[in-house]
Amino acid sequence: MKILTVIGARPQFIKASVVSAAIKNTVGLNEEIIHTGQHFDANMSNIFFDQLGIPKPHYQLDINSGSHGSMTGRMLEAIEKICLESKPDRLMVYGDTNSTLAGALAAAKLHIPVAHIEAGLRSFNMRMPEEINRILTDQVSDILFCPTETAVKNLKNEGFDQKPIRVLNVGDVMQDSSMFFAERAVKGETLKAVPESNFIVATLHRAENTDDPMRLKAIVNALNYIHKNILPVVLPLHPRTQKVVKSLGLELEMLVLQPVGYLEMIWLLKHCNAVVSDSGGVQKEAFFFKKPCITMRDQTEWVELIENGVNILAGADTQNIINSTQAMLNKPIEDPFNLYGGGKASQNIANVLAGI
């Protein structure tokens, strides 16, 4: 079976590192990769291919920046052309980015079956571009690989159990990548200014925060305060945020780094005391490395973490972020729950695709 996989953004490279390896090791499966180019800086793209052994993409589109419509539309046209040439048996997409939606739509219109990894996640906030992308992608897919029981329930509530498609809880591929790369974590040259211990890792890039100056200012104030009064904050800064911070003239007083490679990021997660973030992936990684997480959003798709008290939603309110950090800082984090499948998701996915 020939699988055409579409990836384009940082978290998708990390997920593909483990899923593509499982596909390669499974008899009867053969994968070709399209890199849409949505993320393109060396430290947002190439570094992951170099560090994580992801197969070289067969197709490189270089479509990035611009508006949602323009990016998604250009990707749709380009992926349709590749589908017609390459004639895959199935197309596969990850998550909720513009690359995800463009891939799924292009294939579905050509009657090529679509498998969606990380299906069924919902924030119930339709103002998020990610929520629109994942709902539409789920609608046109015929295999929905869910990472959690919550995701399966969300789909059931939307009537997916009445459709002639497969909805499967295979576990979360990010747990696979965290477990696989945990032993390979490195501090490396890019982290030389980072202390060996006693610091907080922060990440910040979600459109709902970066594109609202009030929210962004409130978050920056909180992170500056935490850095000066609680523990040093290390912030590898997404290029999106870097641009907005510059244009608004905001002063970042914490230790700001360029985006780091995954092996360095895992090092930070292993050695920090807590995580403050608006990322989807980083919320779970905090848990995998037994660190409390303060999430700077109003909702999360990873509700199990909130229910088990290992993650707290602090929104974009300065005082709430500071108080939540103080409250969570020394909280011991355990994982007796096996919330995310225990690291077998990639092989589960490959087995389903191979009909094993």
Ligand code: UD1
């Ligand atoms: C995208 C996803 C988001 C995901 C994130 C992962 C969508 C709608 N959003 O958001 O769900 O959490 O990726 O990181 O698909 N840029 C650079 N260099 C890069 C990458 C981006 O300068 O290597 C700039 C772009 O030019 C653009 C901005 O950052 O101006 C935003 O990039 P974009 O890919 O549109 O969205 P992300 O915020 O990265």
Ligand code: UDP
């Ligand atoms: N990450 C990384 N370097 C960084 C910041 C994040 O390797 O400088 C990793 C992080 O560990 C996680 C993934 O990127 O595996 C999450 O990506 P991001 O936060 O960009 O997107 P989201 O998960 O919110 O879609």
